Amino acid sequence: MATTTTPAGSAAARGPQASAGVASLPADAISYEDLYARWERGNWSAMELDFTEDARQWREEFTDFERKAALWNYSLFFWGEDAVADNLSPYIDAAPREEQKYFLATQQVDEARHAVFFKRFMQEVCGLGDGSMASGLNAIEHELTPGFRKIFARLDSMADELRADGSRPKLGAAIALYHFVIEASLAQTGQHMITTYLEERNLLPAFRQGMENVALDEQRHIGFGVKLLCDLNREDPRVAGAVAKLLREVLPWTGQVLQPPGWDERYLTCFGYTYDRIGGEGVSSLQTKLRSAGLPHEQLPGPPVIPPGLSPEEISKVGRQMAMAGIIGVREGPSKRDPETLTLLFDQIVRQVNPQHGLRKPTTFQWEFTDPDVPTWHLTVNNGSSRASQGEAPKPDLRFRVGYQDFVDIIGDRLNPVRAVATGRMRPRGNPLALRWLLKVFPRG
Ligand SMILES: [Fe+2]
Numbered sequence: 005m006a007t008t009t010t011p012a013g014s015a016a017a018r019g020p021q022a023s024a025g026v027a028s029l030p031a032d033a034i035s036y037e038d039l040y041a042r043w044e045r046g047n048w049s050a051m052e053l054d055f056t057e058d059a060r061q062w063r064e065e066f067t068d069f070e071r072k073a074a075l076w077n078y079s080l081f082f083w084g085e086d087a088v089a090d091n092l093s094p095y096i097d098a099a100p101r102e103e104q105k106y107f108l109a110t111q112q113v114d115e116a117r118h119a120v121f122f123k124r125f126m127q128e129v130c131g132l133g134d135g136s137m138a139s140g141l142n143a144i145e146h147e148l149t150p151g152f153r154k155i156f157a158r159l160d161s162m163a164d165e166l167r168a169d170g171s172r173p174k175l176g177a178a179i180a181l182y183h184f185v186i187e188a189s190l191a192q193t194g195q196h197m198i199t200t201y202l203e204e205r206n207l208l209p210a211f212r213q214g215m216e217n218v219a220l221d222e223q224r225h226i227g228f229g230v231k232l233l234c235d236l237n238r239e240d241p242r243v244a245g246a247v248a249k250l251l252r253e254v255l256p257w258t259g260q261v262l263q264p265p266g267w268d269e270r271y272l273t274c275f276g277y278t279y280d281r282i283g284g285e286g287v288s289s290l291q292t293k294l295r296s297a298g299l300p301h302e303q304l305p306g307p308p309v310i311p312p313g314l315s316p317e318e319i320s321k322v323g324r325q326m327a328m329a330g331i332i333g334v335r336e337g338p339s340k341r342d343p344e345t346l347t348l349l350f351d352q353i354v355r356q357v358n359p360q361h362g363l364r365k366p367t368t369f370q371w372e373f374t375d376p377d378v379p380t381w382h383l384t385v386n387n388g389s390s391r392a393s394q395g396e397a398p399k400p401d402l403r404f405r406v407g408y409q410d411f412v413d414i415i416g417d418r419l420n421p422v423r424a425v426a427t428g429r430m431r432p433r434g435n436p437l438a439l440r441w442l443l444k445v446f447p448r449g
């Protein structure tokens with residue numbers, strides 16, 4: 005019988021931890037003045053790069069598949085650079101200090117330059133677009149992946165929210181999305197992959213030069229994000245909760261940002277990388293930057309934002325498997341329901357138990373599926389040793405009768421559980437108080 009338990013060493017097993025306090029942090033070694041000075045020194049021209057040799061190599065030295073794979077990958081960057089350039093203005097308005105506003109203004113210039121750089125590459129090397137930004141973006145829009153679309157739609161809505169509410173918690177959440185998730189976790193690792201294989205194969209000299217310049221700019225932007233989030237967190241105790249909430253919302257989409265067409269991993273392996281190598285680097289980068297800002301992910305309030313007890317590469321693997329199974333992220337078909345998927349699903353449910361649930365005695369929740377081919381599972385929440393097992397519990401406190409797909413959509417944040425109960429799609433039976441307890445175990449919002 006399948007059973008899955010709280011991982012040893014997890015936040016749930018250790019219980020709540022003290023906050024980081026105001027001890028010296030890596031962010032303290034960064035100054036806004038130095039970041040600005042580095043921007044002045046690092047200025048470069050996207051217009052002066054000569055793509056003639058790149059265009060020849062693209063035609064003559066890349067295989068058909070390599071062109072297809074590179075175009076898919078570079079399209080994400082082109083669209084992303086345009087989107088981050090467009091969405092930075094409200095950050096400038098919301099930043100509390102002049103030095104922060106000035107740096108963000110330099111960053112907006114950088115992002116525009118990056119977008120121009122990719123637009124030139126797309127037109128002059130790949131032959132896409134008529135030279136205008138709009139035509140270039142239109143030409144590559146179909147390459148955007150499901151997770152990428154979700155993350156960048158959230159960046160758009162975050163900009164609107166920040167215009168309406170320039171408070172420190174809102175700015176902190178916005179920085180977590182822009183500088184930590186998009187720049188540090190997604191873009192920087194992708195840039196590292198691209199510059200590494202182009203250098204190893206000595207390909208695309210102008211594009212490589214541009215990518216190295218972009219990467220240096222991004223390092224500065226990420227350093228600024230770490231510094232600003234650290235300051236905001238020290239100035240306002242609500243920032244950590246806002247960051248945690250944002251990360252819980254968006255991280256489930258990250259597994260589908262670099263989702264190759266048809267999950268065909270050759271789109272990455274043809275350049276010497278695997279999905280989980282890049283994914284692991286992305287997780288590790290996010291963890292390091294959060295720690296540097298004084299907000300280690302293990303100490304953020306509420307349920308874990310990143311599954312505890314797993315290495316970065318294992319986290320990438322689990323995220324990929326859950327996305328491929330149609331559990332988290334954008335579901336592209338019916339969710340899988342084989343025994344391995346169910347074990348993976350309930351293992352993640354155990355890892356999501358809020359360590360500060362406050363329940364005084366072991367409490368068991370049981371899910372009985374209306375689908376005859378999906379077995380019953382139950383979860384027993386206990387201090388430090390929660391576990392989920394296949395089969396019926398002897399004395400469950402609360403039982404749910406629910407369709408498997410609805411259940412998975414609740415776990416994947418595609419269906420509101422309160423609405424599911426209100427509309428009869430999920431029927432609870434047992435101790436009515438236990439519904440309130442469940443909300444403590446898996447708090448929403
Ligand atoms: Fe950029």
Ligand SMILES: [Fe+2]
Nearest residue numbers: 115187222225
């Ligand atoms: Fe950037």
